[in-house]
Amino acid sequence: MLFWQILIDGFAISALYALGATGFTLIFGVSGVLNLSHGAIMVGAAVAAWAAASELGVGPYTGALIGILAGFILAFATYFIAVRPIQRSKVIAESEKEIFILTATLLWGIIIQEAIAYLFTNNAKTVLPIVEGVTTVFGVRTPKNEYFTAAICWVAIGLLWFLVNRTRRGKAVMAASMNPRGVTLLGIELSSIYLTVWAIYGLLAGVAGILLGMFLGVSSYSVGPLTASAFSIVVLGGLGSVSGSLIAAYVVGYLETGTAYLISPAYRTIPALLLLVVVMYLRPQGLFGRR
Amino acid sequence: MISLKSILLASCAAVLVSSAAWAADPIRIGVIAEAQAVAGSSIAPAAQLAAEEINAKGGVDGRKIEIVVYDNHSSSAESVRAFQRAVSEDKVNAVIASYISEVVLALEPWAGRLKTLMITPGAASDVITQNIAKNYDQLKYTFHGYLTSTSLAGLVCDAAKDLLVEPYKMKTAVIMSEDAAWTTPLDAGYEKCLPEIGLKVVDHIRMSPDTTDFTPIFNKIEALKPDVMITGISHVGTQPTVQWKSQQVPIPMFGISSQATNSTFWKDTNGAVEGVFYNAVSGPGVAVTPKTLPFVEAYQKKFGNFPSYAGYTSYDDVYMIADAIHRAGGTDPDKMVDAMEATDYVGTIGRIAFKPKSDPNPHALRTGKGYITGLMLQWQSGKQVNVWPKELAAGTTSWPSFIKLKAASN
Numbered sequence: 001m002l003f004w005q006i007l008i009d010g011f012a013i014s015a016l017y018a019l020g021a022t023g024f025t026l027i028f029g030v031s032g033v034l035n036l037s038h039g040a041i042m043v044g045a046a047v048a049a050w051a052a053a054s055e056l057g058v059g060p061y062t063g064a065l066i067g068i069l070a071g072f073i074l075a076f077a078t079y080f081i082a083v084r085p086i087q088r089s090k091v092i093a094e095s096e097k098e099i100f101i102l103t104a105t106l107l108w109g110i111i112i113q114e115a116i117a118y119l120f121t122n123n124a125k126t127v128l129p130i131v132e133g134v135t136t137v138f139g140v141r142t143p144k145n146e147y148f149t150a151a152i153c154w155v156a157i158g159l160l161w162f163l164v165n166r167t168r169r170g171k172a173v174m175a176a177s178m179n180p181r182g183v184t185l186l187g188i189e190l191s192s193i194y195l196t197v198w199a200i201y202g203l204l205a206g207v208a209g210i211l212l213g214m215f216l217g218v219s220s221y222s223v224g225p226l227t228a229s230a231f232s233i234v235v236l237g238g239l240g241s242v243s244g245s246l247i248a249a250y251v252v253g254y255l256e257t258g259t260a261y262l263i264s265p266a267y268r269t270i271p272a273l274l275l276l277v278v279v280m281y282l283r284p285q286g287l288f289g290r291r
Numbered sequence: 292m293i294s295l296k297s298i299l300l301a302s303c304a305a306v307l308v309s310s311a312a313w314a315a316d317p318i319r320i321g322v323i324a325e326a327q328a329v330a331g332s333s334i335a336p337a338a339q340l341a342a343e344e345i346n347a348k349g350g351v352d353g354r355k356i357e358i359v360v361y362d363n364h365s366s367s368a369e370s371v372r373a374f375q376r377a378v379s380e381d382k383v384n385a386v387i388a389s390y391i392s393e394v395v396l397a398l399e400p401w402a403g404r405l406k407t408l409m410i411t412p413g414a415a416s417d418v419i420t421q422n423i424a425k426n427y428d429q430l431k432y433t434f435h436g437y438l439t440s441t442s443l444a445g446l447v448c449d450a451a452k453d454l455l456v457e458p459y460k461m462k463t464a465v466i467m468s469e470d471a472a473w474t475t476p477l478d479a480g481y482e483k484c485l486p487e488i489g490l491k492v493v494d495h496i497r498m499s500p501d502t503t504d505f506t507p508i509f510n511k512i513e514a515l516k517p518d519v520m521i522t523g524i525s526h527v528g529t530q531p532t533v534q535w536k537s538q539q540v541p542i543p544m545f546g547i548s549s550q551a552t553n554s555t556f557w558k559d560t561n562g563a564v565e566g567v568f569y570n571a572v573s574g575p576g577v578a579v580t581p582k583t584l585p586f587v588e589a590y591q592k593k594f595g596n597f598p599s600y601a602g603y604t605s606y607d608d609v610y611m612i613a614d615a616i617h618r619a620g621g622t623d624p625d626k627m628v629d630a631m632e633a634t635d636y637v638g639t640i641g642r643i644a645f646k647p648k649s650d651p652n653p654h655a656l657r658t659g660k661g662y663i664t665g666l667m668l669q670w671q672s673g674k675q676v677n678v679w680p681k682e683l684a685a686g687t688t689s690w691p692s693f694i695k696l697k698a699a700s701n
Contacts, residue, residue: 009506054558117327123550124529128561134539143537216503217530225501260507266499
């Protein structure tokens with residue numbers, strides 16, 4: 001019984017982690033941007049979905065769509081306000097651009113976080129679940145929405161895989177992540193590749209945000225922990241490696257769930273953080289890092 | 292046509308008249324609160340409302356009350372800076388501060404050092420008043436305008452006896468509380484009073500306020516098969532409530548759930564709070580005293596929403612401070628403390644008087660019959676319905692579909 005409980009809960013939470021971290025690692029892999037406003041974008045999407053359903057009474061499906069749209073808009077706003085001006089700046093030295101972008105996205109995330117707190121207070125909000133009720137599998141009573149969440153996460157990750165590996169545009173994105181200069185030599189505008197990646201990222205972060213809002217609820221306080229969690233997962237998996245992030249998400253998800261059930265919920269996050277420290281010592285490039 | 296000159300003359304006359312009406316120095320009350328938190332956001336508006344009402348009636352001995360607001364972002368460090376600024380630069384005569392125990396505990400020594408009267412409208416830790424007992428001369432400037440955690444535990448037990456143990460013959464309970472300064476004495480109070488009313492404590496779960504996934508906690512509690520979960524939650528609220536509903540945990544949630552006191556909680560949780568019980572000092576539609584409903588009405592008219600629990604107390608605090616200054620004959624801090632100690636005031640939450648210097652909790656509110664008794668409310672179909680005590684009840688207990696209970700008489 002306990003085994004099945006850990007297996008089911010761990011699977012759902014790990015799928016959420018995987019989806020949350022995938023966009024983050026994609027952006028880094030392709031454009032070298034460590035987007036520290038990641039948590040704020042996810043929370044923004046969830047709060048928009050909550051507000052649409054609760055304040056405007058639009059129902060769970062339209063609410064979810066509005067949430068995804070908010071994630072999309074916030075991602076583009078991040079790119080155009082915090083990232084692009086620095087990437088194109090002639091005043092900032094190339095070697096310093098990375099740290100400038102890091103700082104800019106961090107501050108932009110704080111701006112979004114404060115705006116959410118002022119507009120909607122910092123009480124946690126939950127997104128209206130699309131699937132209601134519970135179901136018993138292997139003697140474990142689980143909300144149906146938990147299975148739904150895991151399924152949607154994998155559909156989204158599957159679509160991303162298809163896009164990157166089977167479409168022309170996706171292959172260009174992949175190529176840009178390996179050799180940006182080579183892609184420009186082929187006549188593909190690098191800036192249009194970046195736009196594609198930020199669009200994909202916005203959708204992924206939006207979906208992850210609303211699923212998180214359905215499953216666990218979010219508040220402006222979640223911004224920091226969500227960014228930190230995505231950051232730890234991609235560092236563990238190897239910066240820029242999407243498959244590494246997926247595996248790392250499952251390692252972290254199961255380690256946390258196992259700790260919560262077998263030791264105590266109070267120590268939930270500690271073993272995963274210890275593992276991260278150990279991996280950083282022994283394999284600084286992460287489990288599946290490319291460099 | 293009115294000339295510009297006559298407008299100017301009229302404006303000057305108005306300024307002269309109004310300044311003549313408030314010839315004496317204003318009384319300044321600093322409000323240090325958390326503008327973004329649901330519970331904290333009512334503190335400053337409620338204080339402002341009380342000040343306006345007092346000023347409309349001529350102020351305190353001809354002196355106007357001015358409220359100076361500081362947003363502390365729920366941070367102890369920012370609160371200390373605000374307190375220092377309030378006293379040294381803005382020259383406040385008293386401070387109303389925060390609903391967070393950690394914040395009030397950080398400010399308490401500063402109230403002593405800067406000899407400035409401070410009252411908290413919502414923090415609950417007993418340590419606040421225990422500190423006063425240990426070092427009265429230094430810390431006597433702090434007053435506890437809300438119930439201590441030990442008092443809260445006692446009131447929850449009183450309600451549980453009448454609402455759960457007697458009608459449903461409940462026998463076992465699990466305490467579920469967040470790990471924070473205010474819950475240490477609360478849990479000790481629960482551990483002591485629950486067995487006294489006939490509820491055996493089968494486990495005691497303290498969780499981190501950062502907990503987001505409550506699934507393992509609820510599964511553990513469910514395996515213990517208690518009759519009820521007795522809660523002590525304030526920093527967390529939405530997540531455990533929503534997961535309790537989505538997982539359909541068949542055990543009632545009863546106790547303290549600060550976020551549930553707020554009228555927006557139904558929307559925050561998409562209605563998952565249906566059936567949850569929470570202790571409070573006031574609630575919508577509950578005429579605790581003749582002042583309660585007029586306050587709620589005035590607050591709602593002015594700010595468009597209902598006050599949180601700390602709003603009621605903050606409103607009362609301004610009146611109590613004004614009354615103390617009137618009785619002290621001015622704003623001398625030591626005389627104000629003496630006057631506050633002699634407070635006997637009927638506010639929106641009941642009859643307010645402070646425990647004396649000789650008590651282990653000096654400056655804590657007196658509770659029990661004749662003073663503050665507290666309420667137990669339950670969310671029912673989107674409304675907060677008071678179900679206890681009987682004389683103030685607006686309805687009876689009702690249960691969500693996933694909780695099956697049998698009344699003892701059936």
